[in-house]
Amino acid sequence: MGSSLPILLSFGLFLSLGITARIVALSKPILWAKPHSMVSWGADVVLWCQGLPGVDMYRLERLDSPGDYQDQPGLPGPEARARFPLGSALANIAGRYRCSYRNGSYWSQPSNQLELVVTAKEGRAGIWKTQEGASPVHFRIPAVTTSHKGTYQCYGFDSHFPYLWTAPSDPLELRVKGNPQTLSPSESNTPAVPGAPTSPHISPEKVDIPIGPTSQDYTVSNLIRLILAGLVVVSLGGLLAEAWQAWRVKFHTLSGPPFQAQGPTAP
Numbered sequence: 001m002g003s004s005l006p007i008l009l010s011f012g013l014f015l016s017l018g019i020t021a022r023i024v025a026l027s028k029p030i031l032w033a034k035p036h037s038m039v040s041w042g043a044d045v046v047l048w049c050q051g052l053p054g055v056d057m058y059r060l061e062r063l064d065s066p067g068d069y070q071d072q073p074g075l076p077g078p079e080a081r082a083r084f085p086l087g088s089a090l091a092n093i094a095g096r097y098r099c100s101y102r103n104g105s106y107w108s109q110p111s112n113q114l115e116l117v118v119t120a121k122e123g124r125a126g127i128w129k130t131q132e133g134a135s136p137v138h139f140r141i142p143a144v145t146t147s148h149k150g151t152y153q154c155y156g157f158d159s160h161f162p163y164l165w166t167a168p169s170d171p172l173e174l175r176v177k178g179n180p181q182t183l184s185p186s187e188s189n190t191p192a193v194p195g196a197p198t199s200p201h202i203s204p205e206k207v208d209i210p211i212g213p214t215s216q217d218y219t220v221s222n223l224i225r226l227i228l229a230g231l232v233v234v235s236l237g238g239l240l241a242e243a244w245q246a247w248r249v250k251f252h253t254l255s256g257p258p259f260q261a262q263g264p265t266a267p
Helices: 005-025 213-254
Strands: 030-034 038-040 044-051 057-062 068-073 081-090 094-104 116-121 150-151 172-177 206-209
Touching: 030 094, 030 116, 044 057, 044 094, 057 081, 068 081, 081 094, 206 213
Parallel strands: 038 116, 172 206
Antiparallel strands: 030 044, 044 081, 057 068, 057 094, 094 116, 150 172
C-alpha cells in the first residue's frame, strides 16, 4: 500500500493538470473589419473581435507598431465580441492587426492577422501603367477559361508602405469568346461578377479574349513539336542505316568468295 500511494498521487496530479490545460486552452478569436478590410481614404473603420461568451476583456494589437494595443470589455449578452473603432481611414491606421481575449488570468490564442489597406481617392493609376509611369506590368493568364471573365482593376503602392494603395484604375471588363457548344448554359449566360469593384460614372473598357492557351503558349507548343519531330526523324535515319549495314553483311556472307576456274592437274 505504501508503494502504491506515490503512484496514485502522481496519477491524480497528472489528471488535474490535464483537466486544467483543457480548461485554459481558449479557442482562437475571429477578427474582421467593417465596412471592409480595404477602404477608401477618409471612410470610418471599425474592427470587431469575437470570442467566447462571458469574456472579461478583448485586446487589439497593431503588429506594425510594437506596444500599440487597445483593450475593450466584452459586450454584454450572448454576442461575445468587442468593438474597436479606428476612426477615419488615414495613413496612420493602415497595417496589420490581430486580437485576443482574456478569461480570468488566461489569454486566448491570437486571431489570424488582418491586413487593413487604405486606398487613395485621387491620382488614378492607369490599368496599363505602373505607379512610376514606366513600362507596363503584365499579369498573364496562361490558359483562358470562362472563369476568367469579369471586371478587373489594378492598384499601385510603394514597397515601403505596402498597406497604402493608390486609387483603383478604370475598370476593365474581360469577356471570353468561344464556341457556344463548349460552354454550358450556366456559363454562356453568366453575368458579370457580382460585387466587382467599379468606379462611378466610368464605363468599363471591354477586351475580348478567345478560350484556350495564349499565343505565347502556342509558340512554345509548336517549338516542342518541332523538336520531337526532329528527334523522330534522326532516330528513323539511324535505324535505316543500321538495317542497311546488316543487310550488306548478310548478303556477302551468303554469296561466299567469287568462283575461280582451275586448270588440269599434272599427271
